[in-house]
Amino acid sequence: MRIAAVADIHCPRYLIEFITELKRIKKPDVFLLAGDMIEAGRFHEYQQIAEAINDRFGSQISIVACFGNDEQGTDKQSIRKVVKDRIRFLDGDSCEIHGLSESLGIFGVPMFDAAKNNEKSTIQDIMDKRIKTMHDEVLELLTKCDWTVLLMHYSPLSTDSYPESLIWWISEALENTPPNWIVHGHIHYATNPEIQIGPTRIMNVAFPATRKITEIELGKTI
Numbered sequence: 001m002r003i004a005a006v007a008d009i010h011c012p013r014y015l016i017e018f019i020t021e022l023k024r025i026k027k028p029d030v031f032l033l034a035g036d037m038i039e040a041g042r043f044h045e046y047q048q049i050a051e052a053i054n055d056r057f058g059s060q061i062s063i064v065a066c067f068g069n070d071e072q073g074t075d076k077q078s079i080r081k082v083v084k085d086r087i088r089f090l091d092g093d094s095c096e097i098h099g100l101s102e103s104l105g106i107f108g109v110p111m112f113d114a115a116k117n118n119e120k121s122t123i124q125d126i127m128d129k130r131i132k133t134m135h136d137e138v139l140e141l142l143t144k145c146d147w148t149v150l151l152m153h154y155s156p157l158s159t160d161s162y163p164e165s166l167i168w169w170i171s172e173a174l175e176n177t178p179p180n181w182i183v184h185g186h187i188h189y190a191t192n193p194e195i196q197i198g199p200t201r202i203m204n205v206a207f208p209a210t211r212k213i214t215e216i217e218l219g220k221t222i
Contacts, residue, residue: 001099002026003216007034007068007153007185008206011045015052021213022056028215030097030104031061033087034185034205035068035111035153043071043078050083062097063087066108068153068185092130094137096145102218105141107134107179109152127169134173141179147218148179154186156202157195164197174200181216 004025009018031053038045053063065087067076080089088095090108097104112126134150141148150156158165166174178200188208195202205214 001030001097001102001104001147001218002028003030003032003104003149003218004028005032005034005183005203005205005214005216006207008036008188008208009038009049010036010070011038011042011048013039014207015045015048017211018049018207018213019052019056022052025213025215027057028061029099030106031057031063032106032149032151032183032205033063033065034151034183035066036070036185037065037068038070038079040070041075043075044082046079046087047082050086054086059086064095064097064106064108064151065089066151066153067091067111069111072111090151092133094141096141102147103145105138105145105148106151107137107141107149109134109150111153131169131173134170135175135177138174138177138179142177148181150174150179150182152182152184155184155204156182164195166197180218183214183216 009015037049063086071079090106092110094105094107138148156166156170158167178198180200182200182202183205185206187204188206190204190209193204193210203214
């Protein structure tokens with residue numbers, strides 16, 4: 001099973017470069033979009049992303065996405081309406097992709113939306129719920145699928161002082177349930193887009209950082 005992944009196209013900013021890159025890569029089975037595919041508020045631009053992928057590879061490949069910080073609030077519903085059912089958005093839930101001989105489980109990490117918080121929920125309450133949800137979802141995917149991917153926009157890594165460790169809540173959520181891959185974006189100026197922590201390979205697929213669409217073929221990077 002072949003995976004293509006990208007983030008931070010900020011359409012229309014990098015749309016032309018994105019279309020050029022689509023011509024370079026081989027046809028994937030799954031296309032992962034790790035957030036900020038459009039500029040904030042320009043939800044209608046998401047249609048161009050979907051059309052660019054369809055024009056290159058047809059409408060049969062699976063497209064799975066999470067939201068980024070430029071795709072929050074009412075934009076989420078507007079984006080879903082624009083792309084209809086062509087793109088599967090994961091926002092705190094998961095999906096399974098089944099190929100001829102292998103299966104892929106994907107969990108989409110939701111962005112933290114402080115505006116939705118209420119006086120009855122503390123930050124700790126919210127984080128505890130996120131940790132449990134992620135742990136349970138990934139654990140189920142591990143039991144059902146050959147390969148697992150955590151799809152998120154923000155980097156899961158700790159501060160620059162500890163670049164080879166995960167931030168505390170993700171580390172806690174994934175304790176004893178490490179996915180094969182964590183695919184993220186947001187970091188535009190990373191010098192090292194790939195890092196290995198234990199059995200998990202972490203990929204920054206932000207287009208401004210890599211200047212390419214990242215290709216993954218299960219256990220290896222192309």
